[in-house]
Amino acid sequence: MTSALAPTPAIQRRGLLYRMSRSKSGMAGFVIVLLIIGMTIVAPLVMNHTIAPDPAHAWEGPSGGHLLGTDNSGRDVLKQVLLGGGTVIFVGLGAAAVTTVIAVALGSLAAYLRGWVDSALLQLTDIFMTIPQIVLLAVLGSFFQLTSPILLALLLGSFSWPVLMRSIRAQVLTLKEREFVEAARSLDLGTLRVVFVEIVPNMAGYILINFIIAVTNAIYALVGLYVLGLAPLSGANWGIMIHQAWTYGAIYIASGTPYILAPVFAIALVQLGLVMLTRSLEEVFNPRLAEG
Amino acid sequence: MTTGTASADGTPLLQLDAVEQVFRTKKGDVPAVRGVDLHVNEGEVLCLVGESGCGKTTTARIAAGLAPPTGGRVLYRGRALSEMGSEEKVQYRRGVQFVHQDPYASLNPIRTVFATLAAPLRKHGLATSRKDAWEQACRLLEQVDLRPPENFLSKYPHQLSGGQRQRVAVARALTLKPSLIVADEATSMLDVSIRVGLLKMLSKLRTELGTGFVFITHDLAIARYFGTGGRIAVMYLGRVVEHGLTEEVIENPQHPYTRALLDAVPTMDDDEVGAVAGEARKLRGVDIPSLLALPSGCTFHPRCPLFREGLCDTADPPLEPLAVAGGADRDVSCHVVREAVAEAGRAS
Numbered sequence: 022m023t024s025a026l027a028p029t030p031a032i033q034r035r036g037l038l039y040r041m042s043r044s045k046s047g048m049a050g051f052v053i054v055l056l057i058i059g060m061t062i063v064a065p066l067v068m069n070h071t072i073a074p075d076p077a078h079a080w081e082g083p084s085g086g087h088l089l090g091t092d093n094s095g096r097d098v099l100k101q102v103l104l105g106g107g108t109v110i111f112v113g114l115g116a117a118a119v120t121t122v123i124a125v126a127l128g129s130l131a132a133y134l135r136g137w138v139d140s141a142l143l144q145l146t147d148i149f150m151t152i153p154q155i156v157l158l159a160v161l162g163s164f165f166q167l168t169s170p171i172l173l174a175l176l177l178g179s180f181s182w183p184v185l186m187r188s189i190r191a192q193v194l195t196l197k198e199r200e201f202v203e204a205a206r207s208l209d210l211g212t213l214r215v216v217f218v219e220i221v222p223n224m225a226g227y228i229l230i231n232f233i234i235a236v237t238n239a240i241y242a243l244v245g246l247y248v249l250g251l252a253p254l255s256g257a258n259w260g261i262m263i264h265q266a267w268t269y270g271a272i273y274i275a276s277g278t279p280y281i282l283a284p285v286f287a288i289a290l291v292q293l294g295l296v297m298l299t300r301s302l303e304e305v306f307n308p309r310l311a312e313g
Numbered sequence: 314m315t316t317g318t319a320s321a322d323g324t325p326l327l328q329l330d331a332v333e334q335v336f337r338t339k340k341g342d343v344p345a346v347r348g349v350d351l352h353v354n355e356g357e358v359l360c361l362v363g364e365s366g367c368g369k370t371t372t373a374r375i376a377a378g379l380a381p382p383t384g385g386r387v388l389y390r391g392r393a394l395s396e397m398g399s400e401e402k403v404q405y406r407r408g409v410q411f412v413h414q415d416p417y418a419s420l421n422p423i424r425t426v427f428a429t430l431a432a433p434l435r436k437h438g439l440a441t442s443r444k445d446a447w448e449q450a451c452r453l454l455e456q457v458d459l460r461p462p463e464n465f466l467s468k469y470p471h472q473l474s475g476g477q478r479q480r481v482a483v484a485r486a487l488t489l490k491p492s493l494i495v496a497d498e499a500t501s502m503l504d505v506s507i508r509v510g511l512l513k514m515l516s517k518l519r520t521e522l523g524t525g526f527v528f529i530t531h532d533l534a535i536a537r538y539f540g541t542g543g544r545i546a547v548m549y550l551g552r553v554v555e556h557g558l559t560e561e562v563i564e565n566p567q568h569p570y571t572r573a574l575l576d577a578v579p580t581m582d583d584d585e586v587g588a589v590a591g592e593a594r595k596l597r598g599v600d601i602p603s604l605l606a607l608p609s610g611c612t613f614h615p616r617c618p619l620f621r622e623g624l625c626d627t628a629d630p631p632l633e634p635l636a637v638a639g640g641a642d643r644d645v646s647c648h649v650v651r652e653a654v655a656e657a658g659r660a661s
Contacts, residue, residue: 200419203379204482208433208489209406218432222423 040305047301053294057287061106068104072096072257082276089279092262093269102283105258109240110291112174116239119178120185121232125221127182128189133197133216142186150183155245162251173252177239185231192227196220226306230299237292244288259284324391325352326525327376327409327493333384334371334551343604345371347551348385350632353493356523358543360536360559362574366601368551370414370497373529377411377495407437410486414498416478420470426454426481427466433488453484456522458514476507480514487518493525494518500535512539533574537563547571550604550612553632557643567637567645567654569619611648619649 042048075095083090089098131142158176167173196202197220205219221228246252247260250268254261262284271277334346346368353359361369374380375387378394387394389405397405413419420429430453431446433439440446447466454462457480470478479499486494496515500508516539518524526543530536536545540559547555547562547570555568566572573596598616602608608615614625625648632646635654645651 200413200415201421204411204413204419204485205421205432207377207379207406207411208436208485209403210432210436214432214436219421219424223421225423 037305041301044301044304046297047299047304050294050297050299051301053290054298057106057291057294058110060103061110064103065107068100070104072100072104080274080276083279089283090276092265092277092280093271098262098280098283101257101262102259102287105262105284106287106291108170108256108258109243109260109288112170112177112243113236113240115171115174116177116181116243117232117235119175120182120235120239121228123179124182124185124189124231125228128186129193129216129221131186132190132193133212133220139190146183146186149180152180154180154242155249155251158242158246159249159251162246162253166253168253168255173243174239177242181235181238181242185235188231189224189228192224193220196223226302229306230302233295233299233302237295240288240292259288325388326355326357326390327527328352328388328391329372329376329385330388331385332372332375332382332387334368334375334380335383341605344607345551345604346375346382349548349551349553351376351546351553351556353525353527355492356519356525358519358526358528358540360540360543360545361527361529361548362533362536362545363531363548364574364601365531366604367548369529369531369548372548373411373495373497373527376527377409378405379411407489408491409493409495410489410491412479412482412486412494412496412499415502416475416482417470417502419482420478420485422470424469425466426450426468426470426473429481429485430454430466430488433485437489439488439490449488450484453487454481456487456518457481457484458510459484474507475503476511479503479511483511483515483518487522487524490522491524493527495527495529497529498531499528501530501532508535515539533563533577547574550602550607552612552646553644554613554647555643555645556632557637561637561643565637567635567643567650568647569617569650570613573616573618611646619647621649624648 041051073096075091078087078091078095079093081087081091081095087097087099089102092098092101127142127146131139157180161167161176165172167176193216202215202219205215210219243252244260244263247254247258247264248267250264252260254264263281266272266277266281266284269277271281329349329351332346332349333344336343336345349368349372351359351361351372361372363369371380375382378387381395389397389408392401394402394405427447427450430450431440431443434446434449440449450466451462454460454465459465459477459480465473465477465481470481473481479502483494483499499515500511503511512535515526519526526539528536528539530539537559543559544557545555545559545562546553547568549570555562555566555571562571563575566575595618596616597618597620600616602612602615608626610624610626610628611617611630614620617625620626628648630646630648630651632644633651635643635645635651636658637643637654
């Protein structure tokens, strides 16, 4: 309880971890995400990248040697799962970063400048909103080799920003009427400084939460592309594993079940961790929720 | 304290020339400011007084360049804002600063006091390095009596009290060494005990730095205290109804609205009254007419104790100089008072 004389601070400046830990599910999500990201970084360092096929042991069920069994060419499924997170998570983070940067930059400038800039940017947003992403990626995938994860991240990210852009714009429209923005303007601090130093950091929590939601969307979009076979199936990752398992009929073979379920479970776990993490972040950035 | 002087060629520092502001709303056009002429000279203080909704804040925002007027002109050192080039505009922005009413909203909650003060210093090249900015910020905080300044620079707004925040807001307004500060009810959100300290500090800035002030308040006691040696303009429904030297307007109010405002200030001594005594000073109504449906003639007539049918509700009284006995330089817009003064002049 704080006394009336000392106003409650907007954000309590106690440790970030302490405040995150106030939500148990959020903390659990945080731990899950950390573990999986840690795994995707550590696994390629300690394990052999190429898993040798062993046709003699194809479609084997779980055993001591192969905890999750083997695939159609006798490769260990567990090893594939451990090694296969890199691309998915990298592209997810990258695409989300691209989306968030575009959405924040365009949304806040549109709201702050209004006038023709606003209408032009809204028009652009509408155009991008009507583009069917999957179809476009299918077309692009047939023309270009989408083997580079960076290219994939750029492509996925540059088509998914319109929704976030609109909500950022709405936020800035209210924030820019605040008196501290007016004060900054009358001090002639310059448009870019007022927008990106005075206004945008006030939405840091909102942006971070939306970034994480964008990661989950990008991961689904990417895995969707792989499952549909629209992205090149070079290398090995969770998306490609699902595609392969499906193509080779893993669902019809009893001992093949772990092969198709393992990557699905891995992806679901990442998504669950991320979604749970946003809950904790909400409490960190919105102290009023944490009081309850 | 001096009354302030016009510059050598007689151009006031800031001048409002027939300024109007009409807000377009769904219910109709709201004329918040209806033709206001005012000026402030270098180092002078002008108090704008009136009830809430009389347009004083809108006038102040127009003067500070925060809102362009829908009619009339704002002149800074004789140049109209709307005709200024970018170079002149920068000079104006540095010359005129605004202090908001609410220090809880006017400081960015996520930036420290130092960041708030350093940004304008760095942007306008007044500080060359972080160390330089730090030292200048220290001096600014000392000017607004926040001592020791080092204790405040690394604080966030939510760690400060209302009075301290308002001092930081004033320090921020001082960063660009303005020649005029427009303060919009800068003390009304503060506790009474803190108010006097802030007013003293602002008065000190007036004398030490020679900063001019446009001081908006609804409290005549504050206007009297802070406006000493300056001028006062009383506003009613978007117009100035009385304008003159602070002491004279408060000692000898002429417009019935000014008198009513002064009567609303509780005093120990009830003999301290103006020209018209007793019954006539009571307002006929307390409701402020809507800006959407302004009364005909003089907009004050439905409430005015001196109301004369056929005169006040038909003709709009102009704001013109009035020869007040023993006083000088007074503008009043009232038919009845003007007639009374003219009669008294003939009688003597």
